[in-house]
Amino acid sequence: MSAPQPAPAWHVSQWFNSEPLSLGSLRGKVVVVHAFQMLCPGCVQHGLPQAQRIARQFDPAQVAVIGLHTVFEHHTAMTPVALAAFLQEYGIRFPVGVDTPSEDEPLPQTMTAYGMRGTPTLILIDRDGLLRKHSFGVEPDMQVGADIAMLLGN
Amino acid sequence: MSAPQPAPAWHVSQWFNSEPLSLGSLRGKVVVVHAFQMLCPGCVQHGLPQAQRIARQFDPAQVAVIGLHTVFEHHTAMTPVALAAFLQEYGIRFPVGVDTPSEDEPLPQTMTAYGMRGTPTLILIDRDGLLRKHSFGVEPDMQVGADIAMLLGN
Amino acid sequence: MSAPQPAPAWHVSQWFNSEPLSLGSLRGKVVVVHAFQMLCPGCVQHGLPQAQRIARQFDPAQVAVIGLHTVFEHHTAMTPVALAAFLQEYGIRFPVGVDTPSEDEPLPQTMTAYGMRGTPTLILIDRDGLLRKHSFGVEPDMQVGADIAMLLGN
């Protein structure tokens, strides 16, 4: 088991529901990143509702829930203007950043920096900015709740 | 109780999953129209899955399931190119028509012709082209299954 | 395809939620029999809730929903006194008959007469007392709603 590494910086071209955010500005909180695409059924049906439950469950002074729109397919469909409509219709109120597109490949920059395999992906970062969990797909609420609590208790 | 009226013609600017269709070409079948918007949560979570269950349940030689993309808000987000991506990601295989936008109002033309109040809306048309049910929101599967069977048995 | 046969008579030792009922007394109605055991998880989670939806969906003057407690295992646990508590706790309000135990085999008498394979089993009987459907397990609401409507339309 290797030591946890610092979480890579985010490359975000636009923020919704928030002023621009950086990992550094969230130091001291546990940070939950839910990477999604607005036309990914698993994200819409499972990942985003779970992120909303996390945001409701934990004290926002202790746990920051951040959405990251990591578009790697259907780029012409999942534009920021479409995302804005999606967030409004689905009642997503936590901050959501648009992962900055790459110039020469379909995967956006933060997605590449984290080595994400697809969407939804859940990432947990501890109070010191260290990457503590990186999970492709959706895990049970009980597992996620326990993982976050473990980081809070550290 | 008034006599059933002929269902208004459809105004469709583009078809997916099908050659162009008209109500007249479906005469002899029971026609189920599911009017939806791709960013309407109730459509994505309840209406479209029900339409897919209808398509699986009934013999396609007897019952035609048709999606109608009736965009009346967020027009710049729910474009045909976005709809194409949506249909692919959600595995919608029945014919879907894009309701033709109006020039001077947000509601598209077929939506206006039918007097639809919003999305999702379920419309049932009998074998003779008569409008037999027009329901805003989602009804239980048992009701919808019974309604369609009643029209089949006529 | 063979012609439908008359549904066998019921052998019921005790009725809940009703005066004693017989198939003959229900002639003219479509009869839905839900055969269950109170400790059968598939019955509790799926079959009985579906029977309750049938009872809510259809006009009781047209469709009679009848529960049949066909105990073929754990006889000492699923006694009539236990069933009474179960029906109260789960809010089952339609008539429920206790299938009369056999003297020399675990299967009760009506279960044997119908050749049921287990619980839950759904049986549909038409207005003339003919057996029209006999299904082990749980079918989708849309199918069941359509089946009942077909019998109503006959």
Added chain:
Amino acid sequence: MSAPQPAPAWHVSQWFNSEPLSLGSLRGKVVVVHAFQMLCPGCVQHGLPQAQRIARQFDPAQVAVIGLHTVFEHHTAMTPVALAAFLQEYGIRFPVGVDTPSEDEPLPQTMTAYGMRGTPTLILIDRDGLLRKHSFGVEPDMQVGADIAMLLGN
């Protein structure tokens, strides 16, 4: 906020799925007690499945999940022989104790000792035998997972 108190001893007349257990014998583990009645719909539909998820989620060397059958109504229906059938049919594999009936009141002895208000009730006891949570009804998995993790991290 008062200091946590020692969890009261259990009064159990019969154990299923286990040799007799006591709180003392579980010292060093986090103990999760799910108090239920086999004919309580909220227990069957929500509480017991959650207890099973807890048992799957956490290392049994760290977290002990215990069912407690706290019968306070329908005593003649929810007997130990009926409970045995129920546990088998629902695939409950964690230890379940029968809360010892009282001589002069409907509530059984452990239920009274803990001041439980009904079923389902979830109780969390820390590694030192102190009562840390006592909750009537069903809480979200994310909350329960976090609560248990907090006790594990202490």
